[in-house]
Amino acid sequence: MWERLQQRQSVLKQEINKRDKVKRKQQTLEEHLEIALHKKQEYWTRLKEEQKDVENLDGFSILKMVRTWTGKQDEIREKELAELAAVEAKYREIEKTVIDLELDIEANERELDQASWDSIDIEWDKLIKEKEQWIFDNNQEQASRLDKLYEKKTFLATGIREITEAITAGNEAKIALNRSLKSLEGAKDYSTWDTFLGGGLIATSLKHSKLDESEDAIHAAQRSLQKFHTELLDIQQIKADNLSVERDSFVTFADYVFDDIFSAWSTHSKINNSIDRMYQTLQDLANIFDLLQKQLKLDQDNLHKVEIEITQIIEH
Template identity: 75%
Template sequence: MWGKLQERQAVLKTEIINRDKVKRKHQTLTEHLEVALHKKQTYWSRLKKEQKDVENLDGFSILQVFRTWTGKQDEIREKELSELATIEAKYREIEKTVTDLEQDIVDIERELDQSRWKSIDMEWETLMKEKEGWIYGNKQLEAARLDELYDQKTFLTSSSREITEAISAGHEAKIALRRALKSLDGAKDYSTWDTFLGGGLIATSLKHSKLDESENAIHAAQRSLQKFQTELLDIQQINAENLSVERDGFVTFADYIFDDIFSAWSTHSKINNSIDHINETISSLEHTTVQLEEQLKGDQEMLYNIGIEIAKIIEQ
């Protein structure tokens, strides 16, 4: 009888944990969307300003004539165009991020609206009353120990699942980062042709095409890192005392990359800076994944020992 009550509790507890996880994810996504919308508005304002600055350079003025004579006009124009390219890339990235987050929120709200979760809190209260009635008339010490063991088992099972999902998300993010790295390597090659071999229209066009391709690859990597960060947040909420991982740097990954690529996109030195940053992110990702794998191994060993102790109590 007690064993069946505990099994029902484990099933219900797992469902409650799953529901609460989805609720937390909904809250996190909503907060991320709020931040992204604010950044989108900020980047839009800056984009309009940079576009106006470039347009002003094309207008006639005595100062511009003087700058042309002194050779300063081209230098100023290159600086303004670089700033415009940087903010335009960031704006396109945040636009994609907003779209992704809005779709994620729609999906998560659909998941929250499941019929099996509507009565789960009432089922839990009913079960607790049944258990209380059983304990008063039976072996209280054994029941209390089983209670403790089943709670530990439920906690560790949930923790192991969250860690496994985070490890999987980490592997996906690593693949996306390597794709971005490969794409940037291609852009760097074309940038080398453009800079050192005279360039020309074809080389410049190919370089910009590769940078556009890199932009898409970077967005995919940013989305994967965002998912990984969300999974890490779940783990730290469940297992805060036993697991400490760095995750804040994953969220702002794309901003750093676009600062480097487009701040001086006529040279390949800035692309090298972006490549270095991606390699650093991959190293951080691998370090975090190793921590997760160590934690998962420890959880699984504890689950095995708990299973043995539960069996002994039930079979005695």
């Protein structure tokens, strides 16, 4: 009887943990959407300001003439255009992010509507009352020990599931990062031709085409990193003792990359800077993977020990 109650409790608790995870995810998504909407408005304002700055450069002024004579006008215009390009890229990125978050929130709301979760809290309360009654009627010493072991088993099983899901999300982010890296490497190749080998109009056009292609790849990487970040928050939520990771920079990955790419479209070294940031992010992923794998192994070993203890109590 007690074994049946404990098994039922373990199943229910894991299901409650799944439900609570979806609730936490909903809260996180809504917080991220609020931040994204604020950033979208901020970038829109900055975009209009940068556009105005570029337009002002086209107007006639004595200062413009002086700058032209001293060779400064082209340099200033290039700087203004680069700043405009960076803000525009960030605005397009945050637009896509807002759409993604709204879709994720809708999907998460549908998951929360599972019929099996409607009565799960009632089932839990009923089970706890049954256990209390059994302990009162039987007063067995091993009941308390078994209770703690099953609680530990549920905690470890939940941790293993969360870490496994984080590793899966991290692998997806790694794949997306490598794709964006490959795309940006292509833009760098054309930039080498254009900047150092005098590639001309065709090379410049191909380079910018590759940068446009890279923009989509970078967004896909940003989306994957956002999901990985959410999974890491879930692991921290269950307080894994030997795991401590905080990578909020994953959330702002695209901002940093776009800053470097568009700080000067024609400057070869700036694309290199963005590539370096991608390699650093891949290294960050690798470091966190190492922590995750160690924690996963520890949890799996501890779960095995707990299961052996439970078996010994039940069979003796």
